[in-house]
Amino acid sequence: MFNSPTGQLICEMLAASAHDPDTAEEFRQRFWAPRRARSKARLQQAIQAGQVRDDIDIELALDALYRPVWLRLTVGHKRSTQPQAATIVGNIIDGIGP
Numbered sequence: 001m002f003n004s005p006t007g008q009l010i011c012e013m014l015a016a017s018a019h020d021p022d023t024a025e026e027f028r029q030r031f032w033a034p035r036r037a038r039s040k041a042r043l044q045q046a047i048q049a050g051q052v053r054d055d056i057d058i059e060l061a062l063d064a065l066y067r068p069v070w071l072r073l074t075v076g077h078k079r080s081t082q083p084q085a086a087t088i089v090g091n092i093i094d095g096i097g098p
Contacts, residue, residue, distance in 0.1 A: 039065070040059075044058065
């Protein structure tokens with residue numbers, strides 16, 4: 001998604017957010033918060049299913065999952081690919097797995 005026109009729009013919203021607190025708040029509430037809530041719920045399900053350790057800090061785990069994607073999107077030093085995303089997720093899952 002981030003390598004698409006939608007990704008470019010997200011980048012533009014992030015740039016606008018840096019200078020406009022109202023845009024930043026709208027972005028967080030309308031785009032970021034729902035996605036993060038779904039991810040948090042999925043991690044909680046994985047904990048209950050024994051797929052993820054129950055002693056992890058869910059918020060920090062989510063940051064670890066999202067940070068590489070957002071870094072590449074905002075800094076633009078490299079485009080993300082599906083195999084890279086799978087490797088990132090796999091590495092993090094290995095770290096939080098049972």
